[in-house]
Amino acid sequence: MGKTLLIGAAQNSWREYIKTYRGDRDLLVLDPADAHFGNPARVALLRGDKVVDWRFVGSLDPTKNPLAVVGGTVALLRQAAADALILLFPFRETPVHRQLALTLAEIIDPAEILIPNGSPCAGEAWPIGPENVVLETEYPDLVLTAQRRARWIEVLEKCQDHEVPLDEVHFMNMRFGGGKRLPADYLERGGIQNVLWAETAAKTLLLVARKALDDEDVGRAMNIAHASKVISIDPLSFSGLICSFARQNGEEMGIGMIEECDFHRGVMRVRCTAVPPAPVRIIKVGMLRIDSSGRELHELKPWSL
DSSP states (O other), X not given: OOOEEXXXXXXXXXXXXXXXXXXXXXXXXXXXXXXXXXXXXXXXXXXXTEXXXXXXXXXXXXXXXXXXXXXXXXHHHTTSOTTOEEEEEEOOSSHHHHHHHHHHHHHHOOSEEEEETTOGGGGSOOSSOOEEEOOEEOOOHHHHHHHHHHHXXXXXXXXXXXXXXXXXXXXXXXXXXXXXXXXXXXXXXXXOOOEEEEXXXXXXXEEEESSOOOHHHHHHHHHHHTOSEEEEEOXXXXXXXXXXXXXXXXOEXXXXXXXXXXXXXXXXXXXXXXXXXOOOOEEEEEEEEEOTTOOEEEEOOTTOO
């Protein structure tokens, strides 16, 4: 028996089908909004009831970070059994959702594809013809939101406090930390005050400042840094964003949330399930913001930080 790909649908649930027919097969969950098999905002490989490995996505919507979904799928497939059961996110008839779903199906190369009965995706260009399955109706959104909140509460209860020096880690999934950092007084010497962090990437100048720069300061900063575009970030924008700690090879160490980015001390304060002192080399920052009670607040636009 080869791999079986289950195509999700917003109005249907594969929970009972998986419970009834999975047996002892590995389960690879590629739906970052799923909270039935563990905490959301990731893709995960389960063996029995145990999560044996996972990769951070940082969003409930796979199209907000499709590279993480594809990369996580490839990494977890290497560890999955040849007959794994694979649960895809709900199929939507939007260009990015459609393209991502078909690309993942091609990567997975399943022996069979199952879709909910009546699904509009039946005629798509799947690697093999899908079979229809009658499924139960999905829970209302209110119930799914409560289920995810319960998972976030579980995560936060397992978290410990970490202080990570900003200059000792790499950041992923965001603009911040991806450029060449400018000296602390670089802009100050040009008459621009209250900038906590400055970096350049190509012709873009990214600034972290408590107070938005006026047009005159923006123009002066662009001239000083030889930039054609300026992005200004409030330091409070980091607080509450979910994140993960990872090793240099991308292996996940723990998941949690950013409490504060303290630019005066040069550290990021994080609540994370990794055991301190964690040898973190990469911090993957998500777009989903939660509060200390596990309530999902909102998601940022990709690359807005």
